[in-house]
Amino acid sequence: MALALLVSAVAVVAVAPLVGTVALPAGRVIEAIFHPAAADPLTLQIVSLRLPRVVLGLLVGAFLAVAGASFQTLLGNPLATPYTVGVAAAGSFGAFLALAWPLIGRLGPLGAVPTQAVFWSALELFLLAFLARRARWGGTALILAGVTFNFLFASGTLLVRLLADPFRLQAMDRWLMGGLDIVGWRAPATAAVMGLPALIVLLAVAPALDQLAFGDAVAHGRGVPVARLRGIVLAAGAWLTAACVAQAGPIAFVGLLVPHGVRLLVGSGHRRVLPASIVAGAAFLVAADALARTVPLLGRGAEMPVGVITALVGGPVFLLLLARRSSANRSSIGG
Amino acid sequence: MSLEARGLTFAYAEGAAPAVSGIDLELNRGELMVVVGPNGSGKSTLLALLAGWRRPQTGAVLLDERPLAGLPHRERARQVAYLPQSVAPLYDLTVREVVASGRHPHRGPWGLGNGGDRAAVAEAMTATATAELASRDFASLSGGEQQRVLVASVFAQQPRWLLLDEPTASLDVHHRVAVLDVLRSAVERGSGVVLVTHDLNLAALFADRVVLLVEGRRHAMGAPAEVLVQPVLEAAYGPELIVVEHPEVPRPVVLPRSGLSR
Numbered sequence: 104m105a106l107a108l109l110v111s112a113v114a115v116v117a118v119a120p121l122v123g124t125v126a127l128p129a130g131r132v133i134e135a136i137f138h139p140a141a142a143d144p145l146t147l148q149i150v151s152l153r154l155p156r157v158v159l160g161l162l163v164g165a166f167l168a169v170a171g172a173s174f175q176t177l178l179g180n181p182l183a184t185p186y187t188v189g190v191a192a193a194g195s196f197g198a199f200l201a202l203a204w205p206l207i208g209r210l211g212p213l214g215a216v217p218t219q220a221v222f223w224s225a226l227e228l229f230l231l232a233f234l235a236r237r238a239r240w241g242g243t244a245l246i247l248a249g250v251t252f253n254f255l256f257a258s259g260t261l262l263v264r265l266l267a268d269p270f271r272l273q274a275m276d277r278w279l280m281g282g283l284d285i286v287g288w289r290a291p292a293t294a295a296v297m298g299l300p301a302l303i304v305l306l307a308v309a310p311a312l313d314q315l316a317f318g319d320a321v322a323h324g325r326g327v328p329v330a331r332l333r334g335i336v337l338a339a340g341a342w343l344t345a346a347c348v349a350q351a352g353p354i355a356f357v358g359l360l361v362p363h364g365v366r367l368l369v370g371s372g373h374r375r376v377l378p379a380s381i382v383a384g385a386a387f388l389v390a391a392d393a394l395a396r397t398v399p400l401l402g403r404g405a406e407m408p409v410g411v412i413t414a415l416v417g418g419p420v421f422l423l424l425l426a427r428r429s430s431a432n433r434s435s436i437g438g
Numbered sequence: 439m440s441l442e443a444r445g446l447t448f449a450y451a452e453g454a455a456p457a458v459s460g461i462d463l464e465l466n467r468g469e470l471m472v473v474v475g476p477n478g479s480g481k482s483t484l485l486a487l488l489a490g491w492r493r494p495q496t497g498a499v500l501l502d503e504r505p506l507a508g509l510p511h512r513e514r515a516r517q518v519a520y521l522p523q524s525v526a527p528l529y530d531l532t533v534r535e536v537v538a539s540g541r542h543p544h545r546g547p548w549g550l551g552n553g554g555d556r557a558a559v560a561e562a563m564t565a566t567a568t569a570e571l572a573s574r575d576f577a578s579l580s581g582g583e584q585q586r587v588l589v590a591s592v593f594a595q596q597p598r599w600l601l602l603d604e605p606t607a608s609l610d611v612h613h614r615v616a617v618l619d620v621l622r623s624a625v626e627r628g629s630g631v632v633l634v635t636h637d638l639n640l641a642a643l644f645a646d647r648v649v650l651l652v653e654g655r656r657h658a659m660g661a662p663a664e665v666l667v668q669p670v671l672e673a674a675y676g677p678e679l680i681v682v683e684h685p686e687v688p689r690p691v692v693l694p695r696s697g698l699s700r
Contacts, residue, residue: 179528310549314542316529320522323491325595326515326543371529374549 168384171358189252197223224345281354281410356417489520
């Protein structure tokens with residue numbers, strides 16, 4: 104099962120650079136990647152646009168799926184997503200500030216939108232951690248605090264939208280749908296530098312997450328430093344999410360759908376779930392983005408935001424998973 | 439070798455009445471101690487304190503004369519296992535996975551096991567008669583089977599001290615006695631067990647020592663025949679109990695008074 108997952112993921116990534124509003128034959132793309140000097144200029148140009156995009160899709164898909172899987176255990180709630188604790192709402196608020204008034208918030212080589220998004224995400228995480236520490240990091244308290252922050256920053260986002268120049272509204276709305284339409288390597292490089300350390304941290308605590316899934320008291324009894332673990336998972340998961348939102352906006356459903364699908368395939372142990380989520384999340388988002396580039400819904404040459412695709416595909420698939428799961432539960436009660 | 443409570447006092451909120459107050463205990467290896475008491479008398483809180491899950495406001499828990507709170511978490515868990523009252527795994531797990539999860543404190547980074555893992559899990563499942571359930575889905579088991587599997591996971595942890603909060607609550611008489619037999623044999627091999635239960639007769643039959651809590655205080659402590667006597671129990675539970683002798687062994691049996699006689 105895990106092998107099938109890996110093979111299909113590799114296939115998706117291999118095909119993704121070929122498709123888009125302009126389809127390219129595989130031979131010319133391979134030539135453009137490995138012998139750029141000999142390639143024809145148009146192919147080279149398209150590939151240099153698509154490759155960073157595929158890489159960003161890989162990173163964001165993997166990060167969101169791992170953050171979602173970790174948060175579901177941290178918060179003791181299978182419906183938790185990377186966005187439950189409010190870090191994405193904060194990032195969106197920051198992005199809207201930067202989109203409405205582009206003069207504020209550039210940081211060195213990073214654009215104003217990622218800089219502002221990361222700043223506000225980090226601020227939200229800091230406040231949340233402060234509150235959570237006082238409440239002993241309980242799952243319900245974290246969810247309630249997260250929901251509150253979600254409302255607060257959503258209101259802030261609406262306020263910015265209201266005050267902004269109407270000509271900028273379309274860009275803002277499009278950003279909110281989540282998209283991977285970036286140019287150049289800066290976005291994937293930034294996401295990788297931000298996210299990979301947090302990803303490694305979450306992989307390292309996978310066995311302890313298995314224990315946390317039994318509840319805090321059991322985990323303590325088996326030697327898990329529960330309060331420290333909760334702090335680490337919250338910070339690492341939220342930071343991964345911030346890295347994604349800053350570069351690609353709040354892309355929907357990846358962090359909810361992928362972990363649930365993965366658990367059906369490989370079981371619920373985190374040492375299998377987290378690596379499988381990396382592979383499946385990456386493949387799912389790259390495939391969704393390839394679809395976004397290809398579906399001619401908005402007329403020739405225009406693209407769908409990938410967040411719309413993930414939501415449109417992810418929503419029904421998730422409902423199917425839920426239906427399958429609850430029927431399985433019903434039959435097991437009789438047994 | 440001992441697990442010791444010195445002057446434990448704990449309240450769940452600042453200014454609230456303490457759930458446990460001024461408790462001293464010393465548990466020895468090769469001893470089965472049963473904690474009984476009316477609802478809300480602080481039994482579960484006391485167990486959580488002994489396990490280091492709750493930190494007392496005053497007093498301390500000592501393991502071999504050293505403060506339990508100062509031990510590294512894994513080292514503590516290799517010595518002291520704790521099974522809280524209600525355990526509900528978030529995800530679907532097989533029985534074998536649940537039992538094997540008790541091995542956590544013995545495993546290395548990335549949860550890599552050592553040679554002893556498989557043997558410890560198999561032994562724990564044999565001792566608790568859960569081996570035939572191994573590949574069943576934990577969530578699909580009856581309440582009694584689930585409790586036996588959770589006890590197995592504690593055995594797989596191979597601790598010297600076992601702290602169990604009502605592990606027999608939803609078991610029928612047969613399985614209650616079976617679990618207690620298993621705990622007894624662990625005690626005979628040198629473990630120390632603290633068991634919280636509402637079942638006074640189980641305490642009477644299996645305990646080396648009974649601790650009776652009332653309103654967070656140690657009301658009585660001693661052999662079953664010393665604690666489970668009419669005047670002591672009456673002060674804790676009221677006058678609705680009578681104590682008789684077990685027909686087979688010289689141990690007390692506690693019965694509710696017949697409502698018909700009044």
